[in-house]
């Protein structure tokens with residue numbers, strides 16, 4: 133009977149003149165949907181943290197960024213008012229061994245009416261908003277004065293006086309906010325001030341932060357910092373708009389700190405978690421693999437705060453002794469140091485504050501409660517290790533971690549593992565849409581069950597150009613055509629969620645300013661003032677916000693040349709059913725939906741549609757909401773009904789369908 137039915141469907145579909153049929157079998161045993169299917173992946177790329185989520189506004193705050201000219205990156209001196217002097221980066225007046233550089237400001241002549249001004253231009257400008265309180269802090273020290281009574285020469289007056297700090301426009305003609313520090317003395321002193329803008333201030337991306345000196349002498353500056361209001365008002369905190377964008381995604385996990393950023397180009401440029409802990413004067417930062425230096429203001433504990441704020445499970449990437457320039461640590465005794473480092477990291481996050489060394493340190497840094505940690509990933513994309521050492525390296529990490537933390541799920545960063553069965557393997561896909569549409573059944577075919585690992589699709593995105601495109605020839609975020617492909621790809625992941633337990637788009641963030649990106653296509657774009665979600669962001673949100681705990685069997689028969697990628701999930705308790713169908717064509721498509729086995733169907737439901745008039749339509753910093761979802765009511769006449777899907781559309785139908793208990 134079933135065979136005859138399928139034959140009937142196929143004949144109709146081949147005829148090409150029939151309504152595509154979505155058969156949902158609600159009476160059959162459904163497959164489970166992973167409760168943490170939708171999550172986020174993050175790393176320091178495209179100015180994701182510095183110049184992005186990490187809300188610090190001063191760029192090169194510790195004067196450690198390398199200079200390619202005589203200029204000091206992002207700092208300048210303004211003598212226009214008539215002062216005389218110079219600035220230079222020196223290492224003779226270190227704040228700490230971790231922040232050895234400071235800015236020496238030599239003031240030969242200056243006065244209240246002719247201040248010497250030191251300017252920072254931030255990450256593509258300092259964002260200025262009305263009615264906003266900014267927190268300023270910096271370390272400063274003045275020259276102590278030297279006396280030689282006998283010779284009565286070379287006497288130097290100690291520096292005295294205070295400093296003015298201000299937020300201004302680019303040419304200094306508008307002062308948005310101003311404050312004055314206490315007097316500078318001869319020891320390093322931390323100054324903390326606030327700057328408040330008025331309600332009449334017009335928002336701009338192009339502000340400047342200025343320190344003005346009115347007295348002669350010398351001062352040294354270190355760790356100059358400016359924060360706008362942050363999420364939950366935290367010191368060293370995150371940008372509010374980006375946190376809100378992520379919260380709307382309802383992510384169930386956060387994979388960090390990379391990606392390639394975990395590995396670094398060289399062994400000594402890896403994400404060294406121990407160097408990212410504690411007070412900022414003791415974080416030196418490091419050279420990242422995406423061609424810029426990281427301050428490490430976003431350290432291990434900040435990542436964990438980020439997880440807690442999102443209510444997301446941490447997926448902790450552990451450095452596994454392999455860096456991008458084909459440097460690797462030989463498995464065996466030499467790798468032991470890195471294995472121990474990983475065990476220390478796990479203990480730091482989960483150890484008891486009273487009885488473990490690393491747990492006690494975590495408590496000292498403000499988090500006495502152990503963090504929640506269930507998943508660790510060994511390395512990143514280790515299939516690119518040409519020496520083929522991953523199998524042995526994975527085994528060494530796996531054995532040590534399982535021996536001490538048997539409850540942890542140990543993810544392999546690729547499939548190049550034979551000697552152990554990983555709990556989960558991480559697959560990555562950066563593919564063109566053509567590939568995605570041809571491979572909608574990619575995981576339908578994958579073997580599963582006892583003896584096979586679960587799958588984490590830890591990085592995926594439709595990338596039509598080469599990922600290396602960094603100029604403005606293509607937009608920094610995907611257009612609607614890519615969103616259609618991303619949605620189609622997600623239907624396959626969702627339908628196979630008994631196997632694919634987690635997945636995440638990558639990269640998550642991009643600073644859209646010139647030279648702000650290292651990767652061509654990214655999910656969320658921003659400058660220093662505003663942010664926007666790409667069409668793929670909205671597609672992702674539709675999927676993640678409408679998902680049940682089981683997926684009943686379903687089949688969508690169409691004419692030969694028609695593709696309508698779909699997936700169905702259902703809340704097994706309430707019967708709420710979510711049907712996702714992507715119509716990538718330029719024509720409307722009517723689909724007949726048959727709810728086989730349903731005993732009762734709610735008469736009304738909800739339809740969420742994300743559509744555009746062309747696949748080229750997109751969102752941008754200037755047009756942030758051109759492509760966004762629209763909600764409309766859905767009438768459900770019975771267990772079989774027709775639904776017309778607009779051209780170029782991603783659709784989620786939500787309704788209740790009850791079955792026999």
Ligand code: AHR
Nearest residue numbers: 391392393512513638639
């Ligand atoms: O997402 C960008 C990069 O792509 C990641 O850092 C790396 O894991 C992958 O190759």
